[in-house]
Amino acid sequence: MSATIYDVAKEAGVSIATVSHVLNGKGKISRERREEILRIIERMNYQPSAIASALTSKKTFTLGLLVPDISNPFFAELARAVEDEGQLLGYSLFICSTDNQDRKVESYAALLRQKGVDGVIVGTGVGDLSALRPLLDRTIPVVFVSREYPEAPGIPSVVSDDYAGGVSAARHLLALGHRRLAVIAESEAVSSSRERVRGFRDAALAAGLPSFGKLVRAGGIREGRLQGLRLLQEPDRPTAVFCCNDLIAIGFIQAAKELGLRVPADCSVVGFDDTILASVTDPPLTTVAQPIERMGQSVVRLLVQAAEGRGAERERLVLSPSLTVRASTAPLASRLPGLAEGE
Amino acid sequence: MSATIYDVAKEAGVSIATVSHVLNGKGKISRERREEILRIIERMNYQPSAIASALTSKKTFTLGLLVPDISNPFFAELARAVEDEGQLLGYSLFICSTDNQDRKVESYAALLRQKGVDGVIVGTGVGDLSALRPLLDRTIPVVFVSREYPEAPGIPSVVSDDYAGGVSAARHLLALGHRRLAVIAESEAVSSSRERVRGFRDAALAAGLPSFGKLVRAGGIREGRLQGLRLLQEPDRPTAVFCCNDLIAIGFIQAAKELGLRVPADCSVVGFDDTILASVTDPPLTTVAQPIERMGQSVVRLLVQAAEGRGAERERLVLSPSLTVRASTAPLASRLPGLAEGE
DNA sequence: CTGAAAGCGCTTACAG
DNA sequence: CTGAAAGCGCTTACAG
Numbered sequence: 001m002s003a004t005i006y007d008v009a010k011e012a013g014v015s016i017a018t019v020s021h022v023l024n025g026k027g028k029i030s031r032e033r034r035e036e037i038l039r040i041i042e043r044m045n046y047q048p049s050a051i052a053s054a055l056t057s058k059k060t061f062t063l064g065l066l067v068p069d070i071s072n073p074f075f076a077e078l079a080r081a082v083e084d085e086g087q088l089l090g091y092s093l094f095i096c097s098t099d100n101q102d103r104k105v106e107s108y109a110a111l112l113r114q115k116g117v118d119g120v121i122v123g124t125g126v127g128d129l130s131a132l133r134p135l136l137d138r139t140i141p142v143v144f145v146s147r148e149y150p151e152a153p154g155i156p157s158v159v160s161d162d163y164a165g166g167v168s169a170a171r172h173l174l175a176l177g178h179r180r181l182a183v184i185a186e187s188e189a190v191s192s193s194r195e196r197v198r199g200f201r202d203a204a205l206a207a208g209l210p211s212f213g214k215l216v217r218a219g220g221i222r223e224g225r226l227q228g229l230r231l232l233q234e235p236d237r238p239t240a241v242f243c244c245n246d247l248i249a250i251g252f253i254q255a256a257k258e259l260g261l262r263v264p265a266d267c268s269v270v271g272f273d274d275t276i277l278a279s280v281t282d283p284p285l286t287t288v289a290q291p292i293e294r295m296g297q298s299v300v301r302l303l304v305q306a307a308e309g310r311g312a313e314r315e316r317l318v319l320s321p322s323l324t325v326r327a328s329t330a331p332l333a334s335r336l337p338g339l340a341e342g343e
Numbered sequence: 344m345s346a347t348i349y350d351v352a353k354e355a356g357v358s359i360a361t362v363s364h365v366l367n368g369k370g371k372i373s374r375e376r377r378e379e380i381l382r383i384i385e386r387m388n389y390q391p392s393a394i395a396s397a398l399t400s401k402k403t404f405t406l407g408l409l410v411p412d413i414s415n416p417f418f419a420e421l422a423r424a425v426e427d428e429g430q431l432l433g434y435s436l437f438i439c440s441t442d443n444q445d446r447k448v449e450s451y452a453a454l455l456r457q458k459g460v461d462g463v464i465v466g467t468g469v470g471d472l473s474a475l476r477p478l479l480d481r482t483i484p485v486v487f488v489s490r491e492y493p494e495a496p497g498i499p500s501v502v503s504d505d506y507a508g509g510v511s512a513a514r515h516l517l518a519l520g521h522r523r524l525a526v527i528a529e530s531e532a533v534s535s536s537r538e539r540v541r542g543f544r545d546a547a548l549a550a551g552l553p554s555f556g557k558l559v560r561a562g563g564i565r566e567g568r569l570q571g572l573r574l575l576q577e578p579d580r581p582t583a584v585f586c587c588n589d590l591i592a593i594g595f596i597q598a599a600k601e602l603g604l605r606v607p608a609d610c611s612v613v614g615f616d617d618t619i620l621a622s623v624t625d626p627p628l629t630t631v632a633q634p635i636e637r638m639g640q641s642v643v644r645l646l647v648q649a650a651e652g653r654g655a656e657r658e659r660l661v662l663s664p665s666l667t668v669r670a671s672t673a674p675l676a677s678r679l680p681g682l683a684e685g686e
Numbered sequence: 687c688t689g690a691a692a693g694c695g696c697t698t699a700c701a702g
Numbered sequence: 703c704t705g706a707a708a709g710c711g712c713t714t715a716c717a718g
Contacts (some may be wrong), residue, residue: 015688020712021687026714047453051711054394055695070413070426076416093437095438097423280620360706398696398711
């Protein structure tokens, strides 16, 4: 076993209370004593047990992060930002992949509660909010990131302005002359996706489009490809598509290639998120960039504020996304789209 | 506050020892008593404090994972596998991104020690192994994944057979008729990269190549691109390149495109890892696939064995990589490569 | 400025 | 089969 506070106290000829005080900078300790004790701590290579102090102080300096899947680049990048900001503020991070399943959400929630985390960041989809009860029951602070649940009043959230993101995607495509649009959204259950679609629709209608275009749903690459194959083989196939995340967009581009269509010449594509994937595809993806790093920083700050009893200053933080134009979008070709296919 | 073991004991009219016993399945408790107590636990929604039990039992059921960067897809995918296997065995996961800096490695090591983790998985580069001293001093079990340190005897590791991976990359390119090869390796400090290069070289020489080709170094996409620009503008530019990870390969492909060269027509590219990125690039990347999921599972099992005192069965587990052929490699064009550029 | 003592919520011999 | 009691390594009023 390694040194405990008792060993240090004995060595220094003081009580453990005094050692504890110099450790935590509490109370008044004479400068000489303090320095003497610090020296001994150093020499004995003493490190206080976080477990013992957690048991008494009720603080673990640990946070939980619930995401659908840590191997999904968006959440991996978010996790990195969360980890860094947590580290800065002295908090460690438990990572929990839920696959958006309430069962896993609830089991992780119970686990995190048992572990005594000081707060948890929820970036995962939660079908039934009661899955979070183990946390809320014990009044462990919770903050949502990238998702919101209006049914959960009083729980702060950090999101990007998804509506505005949808608007900017639509305006970009409209400015390029596209009129025959389509949207591939995520599940209706995902609040952020709903907002993105709403923004896109409003902007399209505001531009005088008679109709808003086809709307289909997908989750990741595979489904994006499937829906792409379908959309692109319809007689009135769209000349531009808005995909509610980069993965879907990637699947869509794959579908286009398989059908011998060129992106953006035959169909423009806009994604959402701007993860590393967007810069790597061919063509590089025009996409609505979420400020992932700032989102991560902000949730942590909000959560730590709540955890430390300094009431969160705001309940809801909305960060602005920005359109990153790469090469998957282009002006509408002058020929009538679709003609080549023999309509 | 929520219920403690005392509340349950009082409610059940037994001692806390008895409650503890039924909780942990220890000792002999009469079936009726057990069931009665279980019922009360259920009713009171009692969950034992992991902190208190950690303080007495010296087990936290928590592991640490040191990686260079959780937002790097390879490590994100590995982390997912580690998390899942840990979860299965009852362990939670602290995630620690070190950016391969010894300073951060050491500070995380000290932190994990304070938190009392039962073991740590090291997938990060460590320049000076003494950065791990906080762990080793306290004899906290450590296992390496994807890297090895021969200087650290007695520490188990799980790696893929990097040498064999390098061989298979070379054989693939040789079989396609390529003779003018190049390699973009990671830093010399990275053991896995060294082995990959060694395998590649041996296979090339064994095939009768007079020389093994150019060797340059890079870390990620940016450097891969830079080195690509350089390599591809030399008079005797290679017709095929082996990149020691997918990120480098992606950067290389970008460079080729910028120079107006086609992959694979003008230059074949083989990567290493087979992360999600490899399937998303254009062309999709031929790459040596590491069995990421199995690696994650295996390290966790090895580590938990060590943590639970069941001596690790083996000190070193080597998993076989396998070549995934996609579209970034092709037979050597019949024309003399490079002629087009006016050599 | 410093110390004695209680207490955090468990587990674990040990005794019966 | 069950309980009393010690102990894990800290923090925190409280007293002096």
